[in-house]
Amino acid sequence: MSGDTKAISLAEKEGLVLFESVGCINCHSGPMFSDYKLHVIGVPENKKVLIPDSGADERFAFRTPSLRNLRFTAPYMHNGVFQNLKEVLEFYEDISVGKTRNKSVSKAMFDPLVDDLELSVKEMSLLISFLNTLNDDNFDKEIPTSVPSGLPVGGNIH
Ligand code: HEC
Structure with missing residues (x-):
């Protein structure tokens, strides 16, 4: 992202180009x-979460998370509904054609940037190989005793 053209392989670069062209980068x-x-992207509910989260202002809006170190941060989305990146991309494929997976979020509620997504199955493995370049296990692994929200550290999603 800072312009080092040798940082990643050719196939990974193809993934990056797709990441930009299909609209993830928006x-x-x-x-x-x-x-x-x-x-608002309409992430489906996770049955394991007893009290569903309706997001900011109860309109199912969630903040864009970083995509760094995804290898260490599964499960994905605010409620941990997806176990792996394939499931995440299958979800994006659905919303890119206007198919909602959350009964509380209609197509009309989707963020306008969702309409700009153009995704197909065959691009999945290239996108995933690009996302995998964003992993680096050299991060601070200290577990904090508290977080700013006051919620318990760790959660209970398995
Ligand atoms: C309209 C804005 C938008 C676009 C376009 C978008 N995302 Fe996201 N992404 C989000 C938001 C918001 C979340 C968090 C949703 C939630 O927590 O419910 C998210 C979550 C994710 C996550 C889960 C990260 C985690 O740690 O839980 C991944 C992986 C991801 N996006 C990859 C992609 C890829 C790949 C594309 C392109 C195919 C893409 N996104 C396009 C807004 C977007």
């Missing part, structure tokens, strides 16, 4: 791959 931008903004 929300996952900048050094952390996040615009830090709220978007």
Whole structure:
């Protein structure tokens, strides 16, 4: 992202080009791959979460997360509904053709940037190989005793 053309392999670069052309970068931008903004994308509910989260202002908007170190941060989305990146991409494929997977979120509620997504199954493995370049296990592994929200550290999603 800072212009080192030798940082990743050819196939991974193809994945990066797709990441830009299919529209992921419209929300996952900048050094952390996040615009830090709220978007409605209609993530399905996770049956394991007893009290579903209706997001900011109860309109199912959630903040774009970073895409760094995804290898260490599964399960994905605010409620941990997806176990792996394939499931995440299958979800994006559905919303890109206007198919909602959350009965509380109609197609009309989707963020306008969702309409710009153009995704197909055959691009999945290239996108995933690009996302895998964003892993680096050299991060701070200290577990905090508290977090700013006051919620318990760790959660209970298995
Ligand atoms: C309209 C904005 C938008 C676009 C376009 C978008 N995303 Fe996202 N992405 C989000 C938001 C918001 C979340 C968090 C949703 C939630 O927590 O419910 C998210 C979550 C994710 C996650 C889960 C990260 C985690 O740690 O849980 C991955 C992986 C991801 N996006 C990859 C992609 C890829 C790949 C594309 C392109 C195919 C893409 N996104 C396009 C907004 C977007």
